[in-house]
Amino acid sequence: MDPSEYDLKFFHQEGFHRRICSGCGHAFWSLGDLDRCQEDPCTPYSFVGAPPFNRALSPSEMREVFLSYFERNGHTRIRRYPIVARWRNDVFFTQASVYDFQPWVTSGVIPPPANPLTISQPCLRLNDLQEIGRESRYFSQFEMMAHHAFNRPDHEIYFKDRTTELCHGLFAGELGADPRKISYKEEEWEGGGNLGPSLSVGLQGLEIATLVFMEYTRNGDRVKPMPLTVVDTGYGLERNTWMSQGTATAYEANFGELYTDLRTVLVPRDAAVVADHARAVNFLITDGVVPSNAKEGYYARLLIRRILRILARAEGSPDFLQIIDRSGREIARSFPEIGANREDLHRVLQAEVERYEESIKRGRVQVRRLEERLEKEGRTVGVDELVEWYDSLGLPPDVAVEELRVPPVVPENFYGLVAERHASDKPEKEYSETGGELPEPPPNTPATDVLYYLDPYTLSFRSHVLWSHGPWVVLDRTYFYPTGGGQITDTGKLNDILVTEVARRGPWVLHRLERVHEFRPEEEVHGQIDAGRRRQLMAHHTATHILNGALRSVLGPHVWQAGAFKGTDIARIDITHYRPLQPTELHEVERLANRVIAEDRPVKSYFEPRTEAERRFGFTLYQGGAVPGKDLRIVEIENFDVEACGGTHCTHTSEVGSIQVLGTDRIQDGVIRLTYAAGDRAVVVREERDAALHEAARQLGVPPEKVPAAVERLLAELEEIRRTGRQEEKRDIGKLAEDLGADPKATQTVGPVTLTVARTLVLNRPQLQELSRRLTRAADHVAILPAESEGRGLLFVGSSSPQVPADLVLEAMRSTFGGKGGGNASAATAQGEPGEPLTEAVAAGRAAVERMARAATVEP
RNA sequence: GGGCACGUAGAUCAGCGGAAGAUCGCUGCUUUCGCAAAGCAGAGGUCGGGGGUUCAAAUCCCCCCGUGUCCA
Structure with a gap:
């Protein structure tokens, strides 16, 4: 990166000097006469016992100092986003504050919630789990305090100078650190296809902030400036708190009493892991x-099991749920939503603890069993x-060792x-923005005015063409709903050409037409939306919200929407839940949902400033993931369910008609899928089911309500017939065997053996086998049983004579x-040609038996 | 999303190419004043589903479905 990128006016005005660190060789800026950058390992920790800040701060005090400092400096304070990054498909968790604004805000599609803004975002990173408790500065769950600015070419908020000035003002001014001991190290940053210069802020051995300036995009080897530049900063709350207190480790400073109490029963590393993971678990479940x-x-399971393993190893360690509660109460002082529903949290965790215990129990049994088996072979269990x-049972090695008589060394x-x-294992696919194959209008094309948000009932409208490309058309305004939020696309007509698909790309709505058209920019067109399809999609979408509300109400607030689909025939909602739905729970949900429909509650769709909406309704707004933007579109079912959602909805619940749940699946451990129909489809589905039931009733000759009893009777009868059939068959074959044995035409003595040759009636292979068994039950009996079935010849040879092996007899017949x-x-047994060859084979078999029997008698 | 393991009687499992088994539970009988217990006898299985290989598949191969587990 060009050194001029770091040549800031701010540095020169304040008298900073650029130096090269004698430790790492990086360039850095500082006011003092420093030889090295102020980060580990170039500079050892020197703040322990001698904190450089002007006061010791608890985590919540540190957060407040930070946020209010930036508020005073013109920033808007934004509430945290969920720690689960549902709005992204490339990552599971929010790993940095800027994740909240990727990809839509940083790519310029949607305006930021405020600009500039400040936030303290709880994050989760699970790639350094083994460092927790070993390296004092590591946490899995941590808070990244940040100030962000999003600069458009026509509207610059601030960039490098102001960012650095604010940062310096915080540490050297507000927190009173010695300005000469702060170093700003030059470090190129690159991530997610973007890059730019960054400054890493060091103080007495610890990196206390990173200032990143997202300025360029990389496409292969080509680097070009971004239209929107982003100030992405990160100030670790835990590190700064630690620095302010100067305690021996970051854990005392951040976990407080919980940590010191855990220390009385656990080694330091384990205590840190437990305290850290407990906090992460609280955020995750909430x-x-x-x-x-x-x-x-x-x-979530991994973290919970790590805690449980540590607790199981230690004598007199406290109860798992108690630890979670203590940790949760501590977090709730800053984030009241954490553990607000403690009973529900307990139910989720209790189910998980039971699963773990069950796993261990199963594992122990397996271990014992395998060791016994190996012992019989004179072997022992190895690594x-x-x-x-x-790997396959989830049994930790220390538990296995406990169970083994001769354990290996772990x-x-x-x-x-x-x-x-x-x-x-294959690596995860790279994140790619949706709509890669959609054409992109020129950047100066005005945004499409989307009208379906506020008025889902207008289905016929006039509008003007802005741009077109192949079958695609962009209009200045549209009522067509593009695929999104789990709702499939509207269809209809533009003039007399069919619209087959509608998609959103950035600020534009693209309409795909069935055939090539000759629309020109400025031309007025008439849009007509397929009314039946739209009505059905609206019913399904509103039904989804009603069901979601009903599920949360019946099962508990741990239920979140994990995915959804609204089609024309059926709709689906996936929810987080810890066990399969019980039939009674499902009925309750269905009843409640249909009651809400019958009550005809208003469904209000409106825009509201984000902060106001969050304050009024909380985080459960983000059922479909976080929705960026200054204003949220709220879909509110009065006193029942409120979600941020861009879909088309009914205005009253009665328009949904009714909801018919068609089935539930556990699509994965912890995620339940409900498939259902609403509106006209619910009626059709009920009619179809009713027709099927009536048809079954007609065939059974009973009234519909007696179908289950009739089927049960029928099945019992069938079972009885089968059983007696099997018994009769066995008896018949037994009888046949007796008859054949007594029939001199079939059974003769050949030397020392008794040979039965019988061409039976049509018997199948298992029946031949049974007959052979009975004929050769006594010693020195041989049976040759040919049969013909379905145009093929079958042969079965049985023998209880060691001199006349059945397979050798068969071999002689095969020629x-x-x-x-x-x-x-x-x-x-064998199969081959029927008729003459079969008869010849029998003769050959008889000859072979005679030969073998004679050979046996000749031998002394 | 991927790897591995597992689906056999009501339950827990064994069998891992040539007649579906054990233990507990269940039913009946014997013994007992009765219970418990013991002994004897018996019922209970489309060996998760579907394809394939084979003369022959619970057993080997493939695809589904279900369960567990580890990892991203």
Whole structure:
């Protein structure tokens, strides 16, 4: 990066000098006469016991100092976003404050909620879990305090100079650090296709802030300036709190009493891990993650199990839920929504603890079983088995060792061995913005005025063409709803050409026409939306909100929408929940939802300033993910459900008609899917089901309500018939065997063996087998049983004579019979040509038996 | 999203190419004043579903479905 990028007016005015750090070789700026940058490892920690700030601050005091400082300097304070980044498909968790504004705000699609703004965003990073408690500055869950500015070419807020000045003012002014001890290190930053210069702020060994200036985009090797530049800063709350207190580790400063209490029963590292993870778990569950075996739910499970393992190892450690509660109460002082529904939180966690205990129990049984088996072979359990058990049973090695009589030594790199097994797993796909194949209008094209937000009932309208490309048309205003928010596209007509798809791209709505057209810019067109389709989609969308509200009300506030789909035939909603829906719960949900419909409550759709909406309704607004923008579109079902949503909705719940749940699936551990129909489709579905029931009733000759009883009776009868059939067959075959054994035409003595040859009636293979078994039950009996079935010849040879192995007899018959076959000394079977070849084969078989029997008698 | 493991009687599991088994539970009988217990006898299985390979599949292969677990 060009050094001039860092040549700030602010530095020169204040008398900063640029130096090269003798430790890391990076350039840095400072007021003092410093030889090295002020970050570890170039400068060791020197604030422990000698804090450089003018006062010791608790985390909440530090947050307040920071936010109010930036408010005084013209920033708007923004409330935190959820820690689960539902609005992004490339990551699960909010890992930095700027994640709140990616990709829509940073790419200029949607205006920021305020500009400039300041926020303290709780984040979660799980890539350095093993460092927690070892390196004092690591946390999985932490808060990134930040000030952001989004600069458009026509409207610049502030950039490098002002950012650095504000930062310096905070540390050297507000917090009273010695300005000569602060270093601003030059560091190029790159991420997510953007890059730019950045300054890393060091003080007495600790990096206390990073100032990033997103200025360029990279496309392969080409780097070009961004139309929108972004000030992306990050000030670690935990680090700054630690620095202000100067305690031995960051954990005392941030976790307070919980940490010191845990220290009385746990080693320092474990205490830090437990305190850290407990905080993360509180945020995760509150923000709608239910522990599970996949995706973000797995991380919740991982953190919970790490805590449980540590607690299980230690004598006299406190109860898991108590720790979660203490941690939750502490966080709630700053974020009141955390653990606000403690009972619900407990239910979710209790279910998870029980699962874990069940897993361990199952694991222990497996361990014992395998060791016993290995012991019989004179072997013992090795490290491979421990890895296998952890990987497939979730059994930690220390628990397995407890269970084993002869345990192996658990190697240092145990979890490394586990990781090795997963080394070949494919990496996650790169995030790509949706709509990659959509054409992009020239940048000077005015935005489409979207009218469906405020008026979902107008279906016929006039408008003007702004731009067109192939089958795509952009209008100056439209009532067509583009695919989005789980609602599929509207269809209809522009003049007399069919509109097959409508999509959103940036500020524009693109209409795809069925065929090539000759629309020109400025031309007036008439739009007509397919009314039936739209009405059905509206019913399904509003039904989704009603169901979501009903589910939260019946199951508890841990229920969040994890995905949704609204089509013309059916709709689906996926929710977070810790177990399959019980039939009674489902009925209650359905009843409540239909009652809300019957009550005909108003459904209000309106825009409201973000901060006001958040204050009134809280975070559950973001059921479909966080929605950027200064104003949120609110869809409110009076006294029941409020969500930020861009879809088309009915204005009264009665328009939904009714909701018919069609089924539930557990699509993954912790996520339940409900499939349902509403509006006209609900009626159709009910009619279809009713017709099916009546048809079944007609065929059974009973009234519909007696169908279950009739079916049950029928099945019982069928079972009875089958059983007696099987018994009769066995008896018949037994009888046949007796008859054949007594029939001199079929059974003869050949040397030492008794040979039965019988061409049976049409018997299938299992029946032949049964007959053979009965004929050769006594020693030294041989049976050759040919049969013909479905135009093919079947042969079965049975033998209880060691001198006359059945497979060898069969082998002798194969030369004439052909076909494939095989078996062993006591039974062999083959299939081939029927008729003459089969008869010849039987003769050959008889000869073979005689030969073998004679050979046996000749031998002494 | 991927790896691995597992789906066999009401429950827990064994069997892992050549007649579906064990233990507990259940039913009946014997013993007992009765219960518990014991002994004897018995019922209970489309071996998760569907394809394929094979003379022969619970068993081997493929695809689904379900469950568990680890990892991203």
